[in-house]
Each structure stands twice: as C-alpha cells, then as structure tokens.
Amino acid sequence: MLPMPYDEVHKEILKHIPEDRVYTDSLRTLAYGTDASFYRLIPKIVVDTENEDEVVHVLKATRRHKVAVTFRAAGTSLSGQAISDSVLIRLGEGWRDYEILDKAKKIALEPGIIGSYANQILAPHGKKIGPDPASIDTCKIGGIVANNASGMCCGVAENSYKTLDSMRIVLADGTILDTGNEVSKKTFTKSHGQILKDISHLRKKVLADKKLTARIKRKFKIKNTTGYSLNAIVDFEDPFEILQHLLVGSEGTLAFISKVVYRTVVEHPHKASALMRFPDIRSACEAATICRTQKVSAAELMDRAALASVQDKPGMPEGLTELGPKASALLVEVRGRTEKILQDKISKVLEAISELPKVTPHEFTSIPAEFNSLWNVRRGLFPAVGAVRDAGTTVIIEDVAFPIKDLAQATLDLQKLFKKNGYDKAIIFGHALEGNLHFVFTQDFNVQAEIDRYAAFMDDVTHMVAEDYKGSLKAEHGTGRNMAHFVELEWGREAYELMEEIKHIFDPEGLLNPGVILNEDPEAHLKNLKPLPVANDIIDKCIECGFCEPICPSRELTLTPRQRIVAYREMSRGALEGDSPEAMAAFKKSFDYDGEATCAADGLCAMRCPVAINTGEFIKVYRSWARGTWEKKIASVIANSFSFTTKFIHADLAVAGATHDILGDKVMTSVTKGLHKYSGKRIPQWNVSMPRPATKPTMTETPPSADKVVYFPSCVARHMGPEKKDPDKSALRDHTLSVLAKAGFEVIHPENMNALCCGQPWESKGFIEQADNKLAELEQALRDASKNGKYPILCDTSPCLYRMQEHIKGLKLFEPVEFTLTHLMDRLDLTPVSKRVALHVTCSTRKMGLAEKMEDLTKLCAREVVVPEGVFCCGFAGDRGFNYPELNEAALKELPNQLDGCTIGYSTSRTCEIGLSEKGGIPYKNFMFLLDEASWPKSTK
Template sequence: MPLLEPEPGALRPRGIGAPAPDRVPERLASGTPRVLREELTALLGAEKVLWKVSDLVRYASDASPYRFVPQVVVIAEDIDDVSAVLSYAHGRGREVVFRAAGTSLGGQAQGEDILVDVRRHWAGVEVLEDGRRARIRPGTTVLRANAALARHGRILGPDPASAIACTLGGVIANNSSGMTAGTTRNAYRTLSSLTLVLPGGTVVDTADPLADEELARAEPALCHGLMDIKREIEADPGLVSRIRAKYEIKNTTGYRLDAYLDGTTPVEILRGLMVGSEGTLGFIAEAVFDTLPLDREVVSALLFFPSLPAAAAAVPLFNEAGALAVEVMDGNTLRASVSVEGVPADWARLPGDTTALLVEFRAPDEAGRAEYERRAAGVLAGLELVAPVASVTNAFTRDPRTISGYWKARKAFVTAVGGARAPGTTLITEDFAVPPSRLAEACEALLALQAEHGFDAAVAGHAAHGNLHFLLAFDAARPADVERYAAFMEAFCRLTVERFDGSLKAEHSTGRNMAPFLELEWGPKATELMWRTKRVVDPDGLLAPRILLDRDPRGHLRGLKTIPRVEAVADPCIECGFCEPACPSKDLTTTPRQRILLRREMMRQRPGSPVLDQLLADYGHDAVDTCAGDSACKLACPVGIDTGALMKDFRHRRHSPREERAAALAARRFRKVEAAARLA
C-alpha cells in the first residue's frame, strides 16, 4: 500500500552488526511450515492460525531471560478449540504450550512447536454469593478481577506485583502469591474448583458431584495412577513429614506433592496438582475462587535501615505485631527506582548499603487500625533508622496517596532495576524462600555469593514470609558471561538447599531456570514421584516439555536470549508486558512489547537476511500504522517507555521532507481539504 508506506526501507534499523547466536533461522523466513499451517487452518479456520515470521517472533519471548521461537501460534476461542489442538498434537507427536499474559519469569509461556494463545478470548468475571466467591476465566487480569470484587468488599488472596498484566490462568498455573498471600492466601489455599482440559481432551469440572465417576470412565489409567502414588506417599511417614515441612514456607518448586495428602479422590488430587503445574498437566479453562475480606483501614510506613541484614533483623518484630506485608528493598533497588514517576530523586544519592522496609497493617475498622498503630510504635521505638526516616515521629501514615507511592516503587522492582541494567545485557529474576527467622543470615550469604561471582545484584522481596527476589544481568551473547552465571546458579542453589533447607522457587514456579535443580531440593524419591505424576497425567509428554521437569543439568542455559540494542526510547524495555493491557491494538496486530521484540529481532539478523526483509515488509502495518499513538503504554510502563512516540517517529521516517510539508499544509487547511474530498 504505497500511500501508507511509501518508503519501507526507512524502517531498516541502523547499526546492525554480527548476527546473534539466537537469531531466528532463515528457514523460518516464510513462517510456519506449509503442512502444519494448512492442517491447522483446515481444523480451526484461517483467522485462528498465526503463521507469519513476525507472528512467531512476537510470541517468542516473555518476561523471562529465555527465548524460544514457536512453529505456529493458535488463537483459541473456546474449549472446543483447545481440545481440537490437543487431539491434533497427540495424533502427530507434537508439543503444545499455553500462553496468556506472558509475564512469567521462568520461560513458562514459551514453546518450540504449537503455542496456544489463551488470553484474547478468555476474559470474564462472575461474582458469586455477594462476592464470597468468584468464577473467573483464565485470561482475566488480577486487577480486573479485584475491581469486580471491590464493590462487594472482597479481594482475591493472590496479589502478585504484576497484577496489572498477569492473568488468573497464569497465577494458578504458577501458584503466584505476592506481597500478602504468604502460604495461606495463595491460589492453592483459596481455589474452590477448576474446569480443566486434560492432555487427552477430557474436560473435568472438579465442582461436579459426578466428576470422579465420569473421570474414571474416561481416564481409568489416570485415576489408578494417581491413587497408586497417593498410597505410596502415605505409606512412607518420613516422606509425608518431609512434604508437609516443605510447604511450611513458600514453595513452588516442582509439583504440589501435598495434593496427594490433601485430596481423597482423583479429581481432588488433580485440582491440587494443577496449581503450580505450569501448563504441564492440562489447560485451566475456568476457576472458582474463595475470596477474602477487603480490609480498607490501612496504615503504612517506608523505613530506612543502614544495611540489608539490619532491615532483615527487624522483620520478625513487625510480623509479631501483626503486619500483613513487610517488603524489603535494598540500596540498588532504591537507587534504580528513581526512574519511577513520583519516587524522590534524592534516593539516587542514598549510601550503598541503605535498605528500606515497606511495612503495612490492614484492619476492618478504625479500632483495629489504631491498635496496629500502637503496636507499630512499640516496634519502632527499638529500631535504629537512618534518613530519610531518622525519627519514629509520623513514620506511619494513613494517607492513600503516599501509601500508593510506596507500593508503586515496590511493584516496579523488576522493571526499574531492569531498565537501569547495562545496555545489551539479559536480566535474570530469581526468588527463593528460607525460614523467616533466618532471613538476615540468608541476606548476608546472598550478598557474599554475588560478590564472589562478580555480580552487583538488586534484592527485594516479601520479607515477612522469608521470600527474597534478586535481579542480576549478564551478556548472553558472551560464553564467558554465561559460564559465570552458571557457576553462580550452581552455588546459589546449593547454598539455599544445603545451608537453609529453603525453597529454590518461592512463588514464580519452577520454570526453565530451576528445572535442572529439582532433585537437589526434593531428593531422588520425591522427584521421581513428580516424573511419575507427569507420565500418569500426560503419558505422551504432549504439554510444556522441559519447563518444570528437565534431566539436562545444563538445561537452564539453553535458550538464553540476547538483548540487542534498539532505539534509545525503547532500549530499557525488559519485555515484562505491563504495557499490553493498556494498548488499544493489542488484539488487532501487535502490542508495545511486541513492537520492541520485532525491532530486536531485526538487530539479531545479518544484513540481507530474508528474515530481516520479511520482518521489515510486515512491520509497517503490524507495528507502525496500527499503533494508536496515544502513549497509553507509557502510563502503564513502570519506567515510562513511550512506544507510541517511537511509532510516530517511524511514520515520519517513511516520508520525504516534501511529503511532510505537503501533509502539514493539508492539516493547516483541513477544512478546505475536507470540502474538496466531499465534492470529489
């Protein structure tokens, strides 16, 4: 369309260097292999099959450090579509991965064969029993679900920091928790029932009184297999004790083996196993949650300590006082947060060891809040704080705007620190948990280990629950950097397990990065039971291979993505996906994140590559012309990346100065132009 794109070559990125090791291979320049595309199109319809190379590239990344290019992308509209894809894949020995928001931090939303988008047509909330329960579809964001519940004075238990973008399907599949959920308010504890599709196509509604009877008819081997594993676990008191102990702290490593202890029938066991299964056991089509009271009386404080261990030592005191949330932010996190709107600029000058605790109490009424303020004052009296809070006077606040600012800075942890990383480096986000009483010791050990391996990582997390997150960056294009990272991960995993008996994954679920270390944490017997669980439910290995279970000791180093530099306005992007719900064209062509992903793939290619040429041919329409240009993405992005402004700049690049002047003249005299057009 020459009127829309007179000079497509103007979009060719500048400064393309040597091709990257993880570039899309040239055999995919024409997109999905013809036979696969034609068969799925005949099965589902052309509008549900995305096959161009630009489609494959924009679905190849999530918020993790991994990148895997699918062979095809399917937009599933309903359970019939999901069952049809599973049946097709089963008959041809193919693999399937489900993807919703793509905010996962462990590569759970990426696949190398058939990738099924279950976000676009899967949103919806039905409030039940005056808000005490809610029926939610898997493509619904946590923010949207809570908005529907708020008018009833209720809220969901899980509250991940990515609530603006992450969906409930992913929250369940990863057993995400967040700032306040701990071990009692997460998806495993608050899920009432599920409707799921098993790998063989069987649909199970766990709330149906006849569900076990119907499942026994449809999947007898599955039912027998689950009950055999249950009996084996219960016959081993030592294993039962170990399983119970592992879930006393936050733990999302591997399958939930306590599902075998908590469930009495195959359907009840399945309901528990699906939580944290990362799409490896089936598709979650619908969920009913038991909700919690929304306590509206809030008091919070942001307290600054001279060091991370000093802050960690104060955490048990606030826990005993009844704090619902105690969040820690180390000096690197605080300094990086100045890129977040509203964060004081003087945080950039804080001493290197300064650490903050964000402490919050919530109560159902004024009397409860006053009591919490009294307890908090007692704790503060014994603490030694530093500027900007050097006094206990007025440390806690009730002001909603101030409290909102605190949480905005905390929730921007990943994006703010990631945006401040060295250009061209890949960001790793990990989380682990130790007994809360040993948090200070774990902080010191983590800092020492980072220094030993040459990393200056940022640390934050849910200190009240012994759950720490850390970010570090390295260049995935440099083998020496990858090996340095590998050595750190090996040492970190052994430290967490052998010294603290902690959880290698507290709330992000196993993911590709921790799958090879599963046996280190759980031991050979429990790990083998997890492999048996997978074989019982998915005997053909159809769903999400190598995401939760992986016998390759270096599997976590496979698929690490390079981050080529792109235009300055977009280069800080860490591909988190927070921008996507705000994008008007997200269901038309591409999202802001995907527009940046496509630019990065162009930079990975060699000059003259057929992949590069095809990406450029599609980019004008898929990214530039269909961008609303309203910069809503900037408002949603924690570090203010304005992809809309970048697309408008690209529109200017594609026109000559003469054409730009003609357009400006037409705009100034638009009344006459419109009259002439109507006359014509």
C-alpha cells in the same frame, strides 16, 4: 512451508479454527511466542483459541501427530514457561466470562481475565482474589493459577493453592473434567478411573514414607513453586482434590485450565503504611520476623543497594540519600475492617519492634497520596535496574525463599555471592514475611565468558539456597526452564521421582510443555537464551515484560508494544548477522503493517511500562525513516500553505456530506469501502459519523474584562463540525466562548489563526521537521497573544495541547478539563444535566494525569456518567481511523455494549469522537458542550 508433521497438524487445526487465528508466519510466531523471560523458542504454529472445544481439537491434533504443545496466557512469565518451539496455544478474546457465587464468597473465572479486573468485579462486595502478584494489572487468571503466583500480601495463606474451590480442566487427550460438578466427576471416574487410582496410590506411598512426608510439609511452610505441588498429596485424601491442587503451579505441563473457582478474601477498606529504616539488614529482618507475629498485611525488605537505585528519582520520600552504607528498610502495611482496628494494629506493631535499633522514628500514614509514595519506592526497584543497564544486556530477577529465622544471614550470604561473581550492581528486595527474596542484576548473554559467569553464579546460589538453608529455589515466579534442572537438587531423588510419576500420570507421552519443571539437561538454563541486540535508543531498555499490552488498541488486531519491539529487534539482529535479504524483506513487509501501520502511536504504553518506554514515539521515528524527499517536500508545501489546506479540507467535507445525502448510508459505505480496499488503503475509508464542515461560530468575541484568556481552537475543531445524525449543529467555538463569557473572561485569539497548527498531523506521520516548524510558528503566535505567558492559554483539543505542553516552555497551557478546574470552578455554578452520558478520556488526557479529574468533573455536570471498562485509546489516532478503520474497530470492540441508556458521549478530541460516534452509535462531542449546558455564572448572593 511447515515441516512434517506440523503441516498435517496445521491442516487439522484449520478444520476447526478460522485461518485468521492460526499463525505460521515468521513475524507473528516470533512476536506472539515471546514472553518476559530471558529465553527464546519460536513456535512453528500459534493458535488463538476462543473456547474449550477449540483447545480440545488442538490437543487431539497434536496428540495424533506426537507434537508438543504449550499454553500461554499473558506471557508475563519470568522463568521461560510460556514459550515453545512447537505449537503454542494462546488465550483469545473469548476467555473472559465470570460469575460471582454465594454472595461473593466465591468467584468463577475463565483464564483470560486479567487479575486486577477480577478484583474490580469483586470490589463492590468488599472482596478480592487471594493472589496479588506485582504483574496483576497484566497477568491473567490462567497464568496466576498455573504458576501459583502470589505477591506482596497473599503469602502462603491466600495463594491459588489455598483459595482454590474447584477447577475445570482439559487433559492431554482432550478429556474435560469439572471438579465442581458431580456429574462430570462420575463420568471422569468411569473413563479415567486409572488416573484417580494412580493418584491415590501415590498418596499411600508418600504417607508410608514418613521422612518424605515430613520433607514435603516442611518445604511448603514457606513459599515454594519449585517443581510440582507435592503438598497436595499430603494435604488431601480425595483424589479429585489432589488432582486439582496438583494443577496449581503445574505451568501447563499436566493439563489446560479452562475455569477456576476461587474462594474470595476480604479487602479491608482501611490501610496504613510505614517505611521503616534500620541501620543494617539484620535489624530489618528481625523486624520482619516480629511483624509476622503481628499479622501485618505486608513487609517488604529492601537492602541499601535497592534503596540507592531509586533514592534520586522524583517523588521518593525524604532521607533516603542520608542512609548509611549498610542501612536497610522495611515497608510495612497494616489493614483493618474499621479505623479503630487499624489504629490498634499500628500501635501493637510499633510496640513490638520498639526495642530494635532504627535510623528514624517509625511513622505510619493512612493518607493515600503518602502511602502510595512509599509504595512507589518498592515498585520502582525492578525498573530502576532495567533503566540503567547497558544496551544489549538483559535484566534478570531471581526469586528464592528461606525459613524466616534464616532470612538475615541468608541475605548477607547472598550479597557475598554477588561480590564473588562480580555482580556489583545487584539489588535485593522481597516479601520478608515469607522469607521470600528477589534479587535483580543485569546480564550479558552475547559473550560466552559472561554466560560462564552466570552459570557459576547460579551454581553458587542454588547450592546456597537449597543445601545450606533448605530453602526454595523458586518462591513465586515458577520453576520454568530456569530452575527445571535444579529441582532434584532442592527436593532430592525420591521427591523428584515422585514428580516424574505425576507427569506420567497426566501426560504419559510428554507432549505438554516439555522441558519445563522437569528437565534432565544440566545446561537447560543456559540454552535458548534470548538475543537482545542494540536496536534503537528509545526501545533498547525494554525488558519485554508485557505490562504495556492490556491498554494497546491494536492488541487484538496485530501487535502490542512489546511485540513491536521484539519484531524490530529481530530486524536489527538480522541486519547485524546477515540474514538472507529475501527473508528480511518479507519480515519487514509484515512489520510495516502489523508493526507500523496499525500502531496508534498514542504513547499510553509508556504509562504502563516499568522503564517508561514510549513505543508510539519509536514508531513515529520509524515512519520518519521511510519518508522520501518528495514526500517531505509535499508535506512542507501543505504546512507552508496551511490556510489553503484547511479550506480544501472544509470543501472536501462538504462534498463528502452532499454525496452522503444523495447516496445514503449503505451505498456510501459500500462504495467507499470498495475504493479503500482496491486502492490498497490509499483512499481513506468514509464512515457514517464523518463530520460535516464546521458551522461558522455565531459568537465571535466576549465582553471586555480584566481577566483574559487566549483561546486557540485546534485546526480539526475549527473545520470538523457535527455528523449528519447529530441533532445539535452548533459550533464548538460558540460553546467554549459561552463558558468563558459566563466566567467573566475576555477571549483573545492568536493572529492568523487559520494558518496555525500544533504540528500533530505531521508528527504522527513521521514528518518531524515539518511538525516542529508548525509548532514553532504556533508558539510565537501564542507568546504574542498571551503577552509571553501573562494570560493562560486554552486549547479545546487534548492531543494538540499535550504536544504543545511537551515542547513549549514558559507558557500556561491548558486543555478543557484542567482549565476548568484551575480557572473556572470558582466562577461558575454547576447544575448536573438530566442525562445518562458516556465519557471517553483521550490518551493525551490520561498522559497528563487528568483521567480521574475529568471523570469527577463530568459527574458534576451530568446526572449519570458511564466510563466504559477496558476502553483506553480509541484507535482513531488522528486520521489513521480513515486509512486503517480496523484499528478503530478493534480498539472499541467493547464500547457498544456498555452504552445502554446513553444519549450522548463527550471527549476532548474531534477525531477521536468520529470513531467513538460510529462504533458507539451515539454522537460524541467536545466536553465544552456539556460544560456550557451545565454551567451558570457564579451566584453573587
């Protein structure tokens, strides 16, 4: 039961927003209310809004009852600005519209669009948005604008403030203003003219104070997100321009941003990078100052501790381990419209810094593989610290800026503060062109003495930055709660009071994100600290950044990997601290569906995670804990009699198919949905793309040859044939053998093949022992068949092959794409078939690093290839799509609208193809079908 007045607010919200998008339960409010910062507040109510009208209704309800409200985009915020203990408004699925304007000179974006997707939209036009935060693959436009996020290249010239054209906002009272629409502006002038008058009055007052005006101008010559964007008051005369620019960096404390129009910037096609190594930090900083005059695109500073944190990791450039104890590096990137312009810039940069001492000669590279390797040094810094921290501690990344002339000495002073306060493993890196430094260290908030140490360190840092160097306490990560109390220290009393006036003009009742940006509590930055109890070795390194979320198939259904970890950590904390058994049982019951049952356990999250955490692996372990003795015995019986099991599956598919033929689609669907629902999901849900039994292959062997390959058709491929509506009833094995015969391979099958399985079906359900036993059995059969690795081994199903590769060493194991590229390209001629085809790259294929190669290979086999945007894991997850079809539906929601003109789709997993066929409305088949159709024996002419 919600306390007053939240129960009344809840009732009013439900009048306008469906109940399934309004959350009050303990699991969802905790999970949805957690951001990337080291603070925690748990909202009373979380609301997923889909449009502007819904935001208006929530704001009016909260205002009537004097209840605070916070807006939330992706939750990658590092300073505590996206959390609430009241009402939290999240961006639902509806906030993704965009419009390219004025020949791509501008772009209109709704706040739910991920930053990198905006750049994908603009890429064909040679443009991009200005801001380029490190979290751009995860953070959303709403958060980018609200935090005035910048990044490595945009500096202060191309951030949201500088590239803003217009904005559509919802004020605290629910009023809508579109600054790009003259009618909207006139209406607003009539209804809210006092706001415009108050803003104009502020401008007059500031301009009359020459000292304050000069202070504002000086402070915004470097990156600054501490407090409000006071530069709007001196930069613009039009009150609407001032208003919308005050919203940039306001962190949801002034209004809700429902649309932004950016002026786009040029994305130069030619680029090159150099990792410049200097004997000391001062030389590197001097080089950065010089590079600034040469207008390079980026110059990333890294101190010796930062370089040491990544120097032993795979893929790092040579020579890092040999650097001296005081060495430093500068990663410089230059860009140009043409290759000649690029080379001219490189020459000028090298000439400009030629007199500075260096450890090794500076060399630029424009080869993508090489400069990506250099940038991996920079990208690996934050994760490197997070990965080695002690369990139960958090990793903190702070963000300050200094005048560029002071950068070298300020960096040295910062290093002294680390030593003074005992942060011996802290590292420094940052955007040197703007004097912007990030420093990363680990912190234990479970012990008061450690909290006191942190408080002393923060006092030292804030006074050093704000008073000694007149710098910015927050350069690009936002003020949040972390620096709210220190805003006055940096800006002075007059400017602080000006910010208070701004807050009052927009939000007189103080209901929008209270405690953020302005906070009088001197200990605000030390309160509501997030607990990080030791939970499990697999997930303890999670820094709760949320980078994993955009590719999770259950992200819009239940929980994401980050949220699963947050929830399980809470269960661990509750057990340690002795929470009530009733509350813990209720929480666990919710987690067993939201966290466990609807997790595809695909492991794609590890590819996005800065510390490579595979939450899917953890969920499999969690499932194994729940398996009782009898369940394990049954699993063992099924595994030990697998030949019989597969015959049963074959017969089951035949019966289901016959029943389908009799009842038809609608009746069959209705009956099985009812059985599924009323059995508590114990009876699997049938769908119209359910496979029929696989037909027997007509081709059982290939001609003898000196070139041999072991072909292991997976158990699902052996027994699951085409769906009813697929006109092609041929067997996958026939097409695979046909391709291999064209290439001149003799095929060997492992002995007792129908009893073999990689163990994937058992592992995914948490039967780890049984899974490993089946894999060991398969490994021995493959060793025998391949003469202990003499011959390559092909498996037609990527998830099975991926598991085999993970655990079997010493054998040459291939799935279809890599086998084709490695062994078939010089033996086959490919003629693209005249079709528009869809391609789904499975999770396993992605994890094997074959996504781009699979797309390129498919384009050699078909006239036109569609790879749907935003579709990663299909959510079918073996047989989970039968038991939890809602997961498959949520994962493939964006698929049908992207398949216009496609007659067929291809993938490399038969179970994935079931869900893809049903949701996409076209048959999906194994890639080997397409390869067979498009290939011919290599011409000998």
